[in-house]
Amino acid sequence: MRIRRWISIMSAILLFNIVLLASCQQTTTQTVSVPVPTITVSDADKLISENVGNQDFVILDVRTPDEYTTRHIAGAIDISYESAQFKNDVAKLDRNKQYLVYCQTGVNSAAAAQIMAGLGFKDVQDITGGYAAWVQAGYMTCGCPGTVINQ
DSSP states (O other): OHHHHHHHHHHHHHHHHHHHHHHTOOOOOOOOOOOOOEEOHHHHHHHHHHTTTOTTEEEEEOSOHHHHHHOBOTTOEEOOTTSTTHHHHHHTSOTTSEEEEEOSSSHHHHHHHHHHHHTTOSEEEEETTHHHHHHHTTOOOBOSOOEEOOO
């Protein structure tokens, strides 16, 4: 009787270990990172000035709608990176236009620009340091109404 019980326990332990090991196998997914150019706030200001009225140039604010409506770079539209719909909303944009992307500090805009590049956007630049660097450098901001794509 003892031997049967011992065999049953050992079988259960062995089965448990096999299941445990099988669930721990690592699967690797290779993602290709597309480099996204960054741009300084001074070069971004120059780029904006050169493209006033250009329908093929878009300033994209990826901060939250609250941050955007408080103050933003004039002419920017807002698609919040934090929205669950971000990727779907940004995918609706024209991939052939030129995009200047920013967030509060440059972290989310770098990720957003990376997503855009992965979706096939041809010309995306990320403002280094984001909106905080823009304000710190003394460039103009707008508290005017704008376009919020997602809430």
